Every structure is written in C-alpha cells, then in structure tokens.
Amino acid sequence: MFLASLRCTICAASYEPAPGRYVCGVCGDAGTLDARYDYAAVGGVLTPETLAADPERSMWRYRPLLPVESGAAVSALGVGWTPLIEAERLARRWGVGRLWIKDEGRQPTASLKDRASAVALARAAQEGAETVTTASTGNAAAALAGLAAGTGQNAVIFVPESAPEAKVAQLLAYGAFVMLVEGTYDDAFRLCQETVGRFGWYNRNTGINPYVGEGKKTAALEIAEQLGWEAPDAVFVSVGDGSIIGGVHKGFRDALALGWIDRMPRIYGVQAAGSSYLAEAWQKGEDVVTKPPVSAATAADSISADLPRDRVKAMAAVVETGGAWVVVEDEAILEMIPSVAADSGVFPEPAAAAAFAGLAEVAGGSQGGGAGVGESDRVVVISTGSGLKDIRGVMRGIDRIGAAPLPVRPGTDSLDPLEIYTRMEQWIGNLRKQT
Numbered sequence: 189m190f191l192a193s194l195r196c197t198i199c200a201a202s203y204e205p206a207p208g209r210y211v212c213g214v215c216g217d218a219g220t221l222d223a224r225y226d227y228a229a230v231g232g233v234l235t236p237e238t239l240a241a242d243p244e245r246s247m248w249r250y251r252p253l254l255p256v257e258s259g260a261a262v263s264a265l266g267v268g269w270t271p272l273i274e275a276e277r278l279a280r281r282w283g284v285g286r287l288w289i290k291d292e293g294r295q296p297t298a299s300l301k302d303r304a305s306a307v308a309l310a311r312a313a314q315e316g317a318e319t320v321t322t323a324s325t326g327n328a329a330a331a332l333a334g335l336a337a338g339t340g341q342n343a344v345i346f347v348p349e350s351a352p353e354a355k356v357a358q359l360l361a362y363g364a365f366v367m368l369v370e371g372t373y374d375d376a377f378r379l380c381q382e383t384v385g386r387f388g389w390y391n392r393n394t395g396i397n398p399y400v401g402e403g404k405k406t407a408a409l410e411i412a413e414q415l416g417w418e419a420p421d422a423v424f425v426s427v428g429d430g431s432i433i434g435g436v437h438k439g440f441r442d443a444l445a446l447g448w449i450d451r452m453p454r455i456y457g458v459q460a461a462g463s464s465y466l467a468e469a470w471q472k473g474e475d476v477v478t479k480p481p482v483s484a485a486t487a488a489d490s491i492s493a494d495l496p497r498d499r500v501k502a503m504a505a506v507v508e509t510g511g512a513w514v515v516v517e518d519e520a521i522l523e524m525i526p527s528v529a530a531d532s533g534v535f536p537e538p539a540a541a542a543a544f545a546g547l548a549e550v551a552g553g554s555q556g557g558g559a560g561v562g563e564s565d566r567v568v569v570i571s572t573g574s575g576l577k578d579i580r581g582v583m584r585g586i587d588r589i590g591a592a593p594l595p596v597r598p599g600t601d602s603l604d605p606l607e608i609y610t611r612m613e614q615w616i617g618n619l620r621k622q623t
Contacts, residue, residue, distance in 0.1 A: 189255065189257045190226045190252050191205050192224050192225055193205065194209065194221040195221060195224055196220075196221055197219065197220050197500040197501055198215045198219045198477060199212060199219065201214055201215075201219075202224075208315075209398075210391055210398065211396060211398075217497070218477050218500065220395055222501070223255055223398055223402050225253060227445050227446055229252075230252045231447075233252055234252045235448075236417055239413060245266075246267055246269050247268025247269065247306065248262055248267075250409050253405075253409070254307060254406075255307065255399050255402055256307060256310040256311065260313065260314050262306060263306045263309065263335045263338050264338060265296040265302075265334070267295060267303055268295075268302075268303060268306075270292055270294045270407075272288045272290055272410070272414040273288060273291055273532065273533070273534060274287070275288065278528065278532055279567075282548055283562065284547075284565050284566075285562075285566055285567075287569065288411075288566075288567070289532060289534050289568075290568055290569070290571065291534050292407065292540075292570065292573060293535060293540070293571060293573055293576075296335065297330040297333075297358065298577055299330065299490075299537075299572060299573035300327075300404060300432060300572045301328040301330070301332075301572075301573075302334070303435075304394070304400035304401070304403040305328065305332040305334075305335045305336075305392065306331075306335055307399050307400065308320060308332070308390070308392040309339055311397075313341065317390035319341070319343075319344060319390065320341055320343055320392050321383065321384065321390070321393075322343075322345060322391075322392040323373065323377040324345065324346070325348060325350075325355075325492060326351045326358075326490060326578075327355070329351075329355070329364070332345065332392055333359045334358070337364075343363075343364040343365070344365045344367070344383075344389060345359050345365070346367045347359070347369065348369050348371060348372050348373045349368050349369065349370055349371070350489065352577065352578045354577060354578060355578070367379075372484070372492075373493060373494075374481070374494045374495060377497070380393060393497070394497050394498060395430065395431060395496070395498035400431055401434050401435035401501065402438070403435070404432050405437075406439060407436060408423075408435070408437075408438070408440045411568055412448060417448050419440065419443075419449040420566045420567060420568045421453055421454065421566045422453055422455075422456060422566075422568070423440075423453045423454070423456065423567070423570065424543045424547045424550075424567070424568070424569045425458065425505075426458045426488070426491050426542040426570075427458060427466060427496070427502060428492060428496065429496050430457075430499050430501060430503075431497070431498040431502075432570070433455060433502050434504070434505055436455065437455055437505035438501075452508075453509065454510050454511040454512075456511045456513075456514055456547075456550060457511070457512075457513045457514070458515075458543050458545065459513065459514070460486035460488050460516060460521060460542055461486070461518065462485040463485070463488075463491060464482070464515045465479070465481070465495065466502055466513060467515045468482070470503065470506065470513040471513070476496075476499040476500060476502075486518055487522060487538050488518070488537075488541070488542050489538070491539045512550065514549050516545040519588065520549075521541050522585035522588055523585055523588050524536070524541040524544045524545045525538065525575060525581070525582050526582075526585055526586050526619065527589070527619050536571045536572075536575055537573040537576075537578045538578055538582075539573060540570075540571040540574075540575075541585070543569050544569055547561070589618040590614070590615075590618050594607075594608070594611055
C-alpha cells in the first residue's frame with residue numbers, strides 16, 4: 189500500500205492512517221482529511237502502459253492509488269469501469285465541441301456511491317471491523333448494503349423518512365439493518381455519528397471517513413484513461429455533501445501528479461436552488477468552515493444537504509480548477525430527466541439530472557461567472573445514478589413536459605395516423621425545449 193499520510197484540509201496537520209482516525213484532531217469534523225500517497229513509488233508500478241495491459245475492468249485496476257493493502261479482499265461485484273458515452277445530439281443542443289456522459293447508473297447498485305462503499309468495506313475489513321454504518325438519503329446506503337451483502341459484512345443504515353421508497357426497498361432486500369429517522373438527512377447523520385463511538389462500528393459517513401472520496405476519485409481516473417489520457421476541458425458534477433466533486437478533483441490531481449495528464453479540467457459544481465450552500469458561499473465569498481447550515485429542500489434528494497460535510501474539498505475542486513458553481517431549479521432538474529434520456533439513452537435520477545441542467549445553464553450563458561463552455565470545449569457530465577432509483581421523481585419530470593401514453597383499442601382500425609403523428613411531433617417538440 190502506497191498511502192503515506194492523512195492531511196487536514198484546513199490546518200494541514202498530518203496524521204498516520206491509523207484505525208479510528210477519521211478527521212483532524214484540531215479542527216474537528218470540519219477538518220476533513222486528504223489521503224496522501226508516495227507518487228514516486230506509485231509511478232514505479234502503475235503507468236498508462238501497465239494499465240493498458242491490465243485485463244482488470246474495475247476500479248481496482250488503480251489499487252496502488254487506493255488506501256487498501258495489496259492482498260486485502262475486495263468486492264467481487266465489479267465496481268467501476270463504467271462506460272463513457274459520447275452524446276452528439278446533446279453536444280449540438282448545448283453548443284459544445286464534444287460531450288461525454290460517465291454513466292454511473294451501471295454500477296452494481298446503480299450509483300457512483302458504490303465506489304466509495306467498496307473502499308470503505310475493504311478498509312473496515314483491514315481494520316478488523318465487522319459492522320459498517322452510514323447515514324444516507326438512499327444511494328450511499330444502497331451502495332453500502334449491496335456491497336456488504338456481497339462481502340458478508342454487516343451494514344447498519346440511518347435513512348431520513350423522506351428517502352424514496354425504491355431506495356429503502358433496496359436496503360431491506362440486501363439485508364441491511366435500517367433505521368428510518370424522523371427528520372432530515374442531517375438528523376440521520378447526527379444520530380449515526382453518535383452511535384459510531386458507542387457501538388464501535390466502522391464509520392463510512394461522507395465527509396468524515398477520509399477514504400470514501402478515494403473510491404470516488406476512480407471515476408476521474410477512468411475518464412482520463414478512457415479519453416486516452418487527454419483531460420477534458422470541463423467536468424460537470426451534481427453536489428450535495430461534496431464528496432463526489434472532491435473525489436473527482438482528487439482523481440485528476442493524482443493523474444496530473446503522476447504525469448498521466450498535462451492539465452486539470454475546469455470542474456463545475458451544480459446544486460439545486462433549494463440546497464445551494466456551496467454555490468451561495470462561492471458567490472458571496474463566505475468561509476465554508478464557519479458558514480452556518482441552510483435549510484435544504486429539493487426534489488433531488490441525493491443532493492439535499494443542510495451542511496455539506498465535505499464542503500472544504502468541494503469548494504477547492506471548483507476554485508482551484510477555475511470552474512464555477514451553478515444553481516438550478518427543481519423544475520429544470522425534473523424536466524431534464526426525460527430530455528437527456530431521449531437524446532442519449534442514459535437514464536438519470538433527479539440528482540444526476542442536475543448536472544445536465546447545470547451544463548445547460550452555463551452553455552446558455554446565464555451562469556458560470558465568466559468560466560463558460562463553448563463550441564471548442566470537450567465536456568464530461570457525470571451521471572451519478574440511475575433513474576430507476578426514483579421513479580416518482582422521474583414521473584414528475586415526465587408529467588412536466590406533458591408526456592403521456594396514447595390510449596388505443598386493439599386492432600389497426602383504431603389507429604388514426606393524423607392523431608398519432610400530431611402526438612409524436614408534440615412529444616418530440618416538448619423534449620427539444622429543454623435547453
């Protein structure tokens with residue numbers, strides 16, 4: 189293992205990566221830790237050439253850049269190496285040079301959070317912990333429950349009562365012990381935090397565990413490799429707690445430090461208008477360490493957070509790469525689901541659709557703070573989860589654009605060609621309005 193130390197993102201204090209060390213002892217929970225590697229040693233065993241020859245098609249192809257011992261057992265469920273899909277029609281619609289979608293809905297439990305849980309479970313086993321716990325609005329919980337079912341570890345999940353039914357059903361089906369918490373995600377998070385020390389469970393919580401972002405960074409490493417080690421110009425990521433965007437930033441930083449890419453892409457963080465803590469802080473020049481929580485409410489449950497737990501890393505991802513924070517309304521998020529699906533074949537859940545809505549905003553020139561995207565840019569949108577995660581939210585988006593099946597009777601004599609073509613043109617027109 190090439191993990192060298194953990195460094196506080198606020199005070200830069202350095203720590204040994206010992207069991208039970210989650211956050212900075214000086215800065216507290218706000219002091220999230222960044223895993224530091226011996227890049228010289230990593231570069232001696234992992235190169236673009238060795239990767240090209242590696243038959244492993246999962247996130248574990250980057251194991252020297254992960255905080256897991258070389259011989260440690262890992263999930264056999266095939267986490268990672270999701271497709272990078274070129275979306276030519278969407279690129280034309282938004283006026284960018286080329287556009288790719290990193291489809292994380294193809295993961296074992298249908299979201300990018302599988303990457304984080306795979307690393308957390310491997311670390312828990314390495315530290316001798318039998319039970320792993322987390323608080324989640326659904327995706328992180330499903331990832332932990334599903335992968336723990338595959339490894340035989342115990343999962344205890346704290347979920348807010350507002351979590352979509354389909355996501356809770358996943359947890360129960362995977363055999364996790366679920367606690368449905370009265371209140372918000374932040375209420376569930378606090379309760380989970382209180383139980384970790386009391387029961388001795390391994391803490392997988394986003395923004396607390398320094399290793400979950402290391403799993404998420406593999407999405408960025410894959411993007412760079414799938415693009416032939418030529419970094420895109422811009423990457424759009426939907427943001428709630430901030431761990432995904434922080435992980436994406438870390439992955440590109442690793443690739444740059446190792447000389448695999450020659451520049452960083454601009455990273456755009458997209459937040460729902462009802463949960464825009466980080467975007468608001470960026471616009472007003474506020475310190476995210478001291479900024480108080482907001483009261484979050486959005487249809488995109490996976491990016492709803494009163495106080496983003498990985499806010500320091502998230503802000504750095506945007507500021508250090510010259511990107512921007514973008515705010516989108518729930519209506520735009522929901523309408524983007526069928527629009528993107530119909531023009532690319534990728535089916536995003538509401539939280540994933542937010543990233544596409546953010547690109548539409550920036551490409552349209554209404555947001556971006558001068559850091560826009562244009563016809564020469566190569567852009568990647570990370571679609572963080574499948575629309576099958578939240579059918580209720582998907583149906584709200586479909587209803588908003590007036591889509592509905594046409595009732596017909598059996599037999600071809602009931603089919604009126606004029607009505608059929610009129611309805612088809614109306615449907616296609618409604619989809620194309622989503623800019």
